[in-house]
Amino acid sequence: MTTPGDFDALLVLSFGGPEQPADVRPFLENVTRGRGVPPERLDTVVEHYMHFGGVSPINRLNRDIIDALRVEFDSAGVDLPIYFGNRNWHPMIEDTVATMKSDGIRNALVFPTSAWGGYSGCRQYHEDIARARAAVGDDAPHLLKIRQYYDHPLMVDAFSDAVASARATLPEQHRAGARLVFTAHSIPSAADANAGPPEDGGHLYSRQVAEASRLVAAASGVDDYDLVWQSRSGPPQVPWLDPDICDHVEALSEKSVDAVIVCPIGFVSDHLEVVWDLDTEAEEKARELGMAFARAGTPGSDARFPRMIRELVDEYRVGGRCRGLGSVPGYGSTLDGSRCAVGCCEQPTRPSRPAAATS
Ligand SMILES: CC1=C(CCC(=O)O)c2cc3nc(cc4[nH]c(cc5[nH]c(cc1n2)c(C)c5CCC(=O)O)c(CCC(=O)O)c4C)C(CCC(=O)O)=C3C
Ligand SMILES: [Fe+2]
Known part of the structure; x- marks a missing residue:
């Protein structure tokens, strides 16, 4: 067993978005599977993406953040490789965690691009982590998600x-x-x-x-x-x-x-x-x-953002100070996709189809 602070990688975990027109529908199907989003809404959202040539800026922006973070890590002497995975589109977290395993990663931190608590902002990222580890099977790297940082x-x-x-x-x-x-x-x-x-x-x-x-x-x-x-x-x-x-x-x-x-x-x-x-x-x-x-x-895109990520990483890596200005608590840091607490951010049951036969 590695000790808790003994991390050997950082995984930047995000939502994902299409990178060409042919990606738009399958991406949206991934996002909305089992969520009761009406089909008319999906048609509208397809059009929003098509206004931008079927390309969401999100993956490029996350890659820019990772490039800036590499510079920040190097100048601060943080010797961790940085991986990138998404919930809904390539690079998919399952594939990234498989790569991490074959690279010999054992114990990684996960920075989620959502600062928030809640099902979509936190618990669903825990589910992504658990699903990816299960898909990779034995010897999947341990993944510790970084806390909610809404008030950093x-x-x-x-x-x-x-x-x-x-x-x-x-x-x-x-x-x-x-x-x-x-x-x-x-x-x-x-x-x-x-x-x-x-x-x-x-x-x-x-x-x-x-x-x-x-x-x-x-x-x-x-x-x-x-x-x-x-x-x-x-x-x-x-x-x-x-x-x-x-x-x-x-x-x-x-x-x-x-x-x-x-x-x-x-x-x-x-x-x-x-x-x-x-x-x-x-x-x-x-x-x-x-x-x-x-x-x-x-x-x-602000220079303070990679600095914030490095500070958050240091909280776990070397016991760095946990900074936050708010009086509302932040949770969300658990190992391998486990819940913060019983019933935490429970997904309420939703109608699978709008206005389904209530006679
Ligand atoms: C809290 C929250 C965040 C912030 C936290 C975080 O960042 O994680 C967030 C971020 C994002 N949401 C995004 C895109 C979408 N969200 C959708 C649908 C939904 N979002 C929800 C919540 C949130 N979403 C919810 C409750 C739904 C309903 C379906 C469900 O219960 O899951 C849909 C479906 C179609 C539609 O819009 O109806 C799309 C396409 C993108 C990527 C944009 C891009 O491609 O650039 C990002 C960063
Ligand atoms: Fe969303």
Whole structure:
């Protein structure tokens, strides 16, 4: 047995996205298998990807993060190889873990590109880890997932600088008064209610998102702001976290707000949910209503992001300090895909088909 701190690799684990038009359907089938997403919604999302030539930016952005992390590791003397695997598209985590095994890796850390608790943001990554290890069979490397890092000071700083840069792109007369609006991926309200260890009271995802928004707003010197949600995909009769970003832009316009800064607090990089749902849909909505619009950047491309990953790795590798500014707890660090606690981030049962025969 290796000792807990004795790691021999880092696996960067992400969501995955298509890299050519032929990938789009099979990718979406992987994402939505068994999840009760209506087929009409899938057709719409296919079109979103096709607007970008059937290529999501997400894999390239993750490879950029890994390149920057290599430089950070080398300059800090962290001698770990870095692997890349995804839940939904190539490089698939199963293939990556097989490669790690054949390279002789025994005991790796896993950095997830989601900072959050909840089923989609945390537990599903544990499931990916367990599935990949099972697929690889005997002698699969041990995989220890890094904790939720929603309130890491380097991420908060990167977001608040991005808010300042976005503000600076607005026409002069709108800069001081622009409304700051945070947005994160919506999830079913029932999934949010179950998020976190049951004894912690639930709603861990929305509490962490609210806390991260509060921290970034405070670092930006803003005390009045909004938190909204985006990219919902469930059937309309199932409640998800709301309001939706586009509805909110409309509501602000009715209150005579004439400029917004949208900060995608729920995302690490400018992947499709950001470049479509915000830069295309929300921005169009704002323009239609005559509002000035600026979208803050995501932290993945900020130099502080690889530093944050290195600090997180050092917490496990050498007992480095665990930094976090928030008062909502972070969980999510377990070995080989085990749960944080009994019932943690339980996936509520969903209708397999919308409005299925309830007579
Ligand atoms: C909390 C959360 C995060 C943040 C945490 C994390 O980063 O992990 C996130 C990230 C992302 N979500 C992404 C894409 C999609 N999410 C979908 C569907 C869903 N997301 C959900 C939640 C989340 N999603 C949920 C509850 C569903 C319903 C189906 C289900 O219960 O699983 C669908 C299906 C079609 C549709 O949109 O309806 C797609 C295509 C991409 C990649 C974009 C690209 O390709 O660049 C990324 C980074
Ligand atoms: Fe998603």
